[in-house]
Amino acid sequence: MGPDWRASxxxxxxxxxxxxxxxxxxxxxxxxxxxxxxxLRLSAIFDENSTSVTGPGRSLDKLKSTISSLPEPGTCxxxxxHGFYHGGDEMKQVSDQVKNDICGIEFPNWPVLHASLRSTAxxxxxxxxxxxxxxxxxxVENIFCDFVDWKLTWEAAMADYAKKTRHDSxxxxxxxxxxxxxxxxxxxxxxxxxxxxxxxxxxxxEELDMIVDDDxxxxxxxxxxxxxxxxxxxWNIISDARSCATEIPGSRFNVSDYxxxxxxxxxxxxxxxxxxGNFLDNPFTFDTEFFNISPREAxxxxxxxxxxxxxxxxxxxxxxxxxxxxxxxxxxxxxVYVGAATxxxxxxxxxxxxxxxxxxx
Numbered sequence: 001m002g003p004d005w006r007a008s009x010x011x012x013x014x015x016x017x018x019x020x021x022x023x024x025x026x027x028x029x030x031x032x033x034x035x036x037x038x039x040l041r042l043s044a045i046f047d048e049n050s051t052s053v054t055g056p057g058r059s060l061d062k063l064k065s066t067i068s069s070l071p072e073p074g075t076c077x078x079x080x081x082h083g084f085y086h087g088g089d090e091m092k093q094v095s096d097q098v099k100n101d102i103c104g105i106e107f108p109n110w111p112v113l114h115a116s117l118r119s120t121a122x123x124x125x126x127x128x129x130x131x132x133x134x135x136x137x138x139x140v141e142n143i144f145c146d147f148v149d150w151k152l153t154w155e156a157a158m159a160d161y162a163k164k165t166r167h168d169s170x171x172x173x174x175x176x177x178x179x180x181x182x183x184x185x186x187x188x189x190x191x192x193x194x195x196x197x198x199x200x201x202x203x204x205x206e207e208l209d210m211i212v213d214d215d216x217x218x219x220x221x222x223x224x225x226x227x228x229x230x231x232x233x234x235w236n237i238i239s240d241a242r243s244c245a246t247e248i249p250g251s252r253f254n255v256s257d258y259x260x261x262x263x264x265x266x267x268x269x270x271x272x273x274x275x276x277g278n279f280l281d282n283p284f285t286f287d288t289e290f291f292n293i294s295p296r297e298a299x300x301x302x303x304x305x306x307x308x309x310x311x312x313x314x315x316x317x318x319x320x321x322x323x324x325x326x327x328x329x330x331x332x333x334x335x336v337y338v339g340a341a342t343x344x345x346x347x348x349x350x351x352x353x354x355x356x357x358x359x360x361x
Contacts, residue, residue, distance in 0.1 A: 008057020011043065011081040014067055015050050017074030022051050025066050033059065043086035044148035046185060049074075054084050086148050095144040099137055107136040121146040123156035150185060158193065165197030175200045220319025222311040226278045244278045252279070283307060300356040302345035312336050 014022055023042060030039040040055035040063060053063060064076045084091055113135075116125045120142065133141075161173045175198065177186045190200045223234050226244035237244065248255040259275040286306040288298050290313075298306065323331050 009078045011079035012060040013052045013077045015075040091144040120148045120153045123152040220315045222314035297356040
């Protein structure tokens, strides 16, 4: 991408210029580039007069000047994207590298989809032969390689929806926009719909109550339960109507020293009325290197504090947080706030006071 990729965006949106005209400008400009330069590529068509082009910023600057000098000059606007997307075969190697890098990420596959998925390159619904490739691979290819024809996709979707409403006069189809650009994309086509059974909601917020200042959105979760981890594990416990209670593991302490149900003696302060409880798997495992905490210090930490550190990272990962990836993902603007019920672990350390006694207080 060259040393100037941070300084110059890699996507230019062009308005008030018909697609064939933009393609002609691209063809002429690409013919003047050096063989080592990445060619400019039409990355998306939004409607008859709105497109976007991806490529190196310095080449896009030249395209912007060309569009502005047309007999009927178009309007250009930089999209703040500092990377190549929808770049065709030139991005195949990048796509493969990304797929290799994320192969360990759990990503749903085709059978779990609740609705059909439509290709924004062809406008058609993915068929069985398309599904020979995993949904994750298809998504990555769509982001990095495939051209986006929103106009074609919209027309194909509306044609399919119109067929459904004609066959069922009581059917109502709602097209809901999700994401920051959805309102403008849907709004441009909203007035073209003549079918009363099709409703377009430009953005989901149009159907929501007014947001108040103290509203919160849960976008990431870390969950740890006895025998299970994550929300899927939580669902397994609920759906199986499973009790997680087990006998106190011997790795914790010798339960017979404190529980003698048949002794006949009344419970004393050192006796327990039950020998069962709920216990996490491997609760003492801790990644000292990741958190930059020495093993000696970690040994003196409250086990709940160690679990909390892992939970915070897992919740951020689940939310898709990537530090510094976007202006809204800057580390300086993120904080982790914790509500803790107890802090009495320090009492357990009094018999073995170390240099790291009572860390985190």
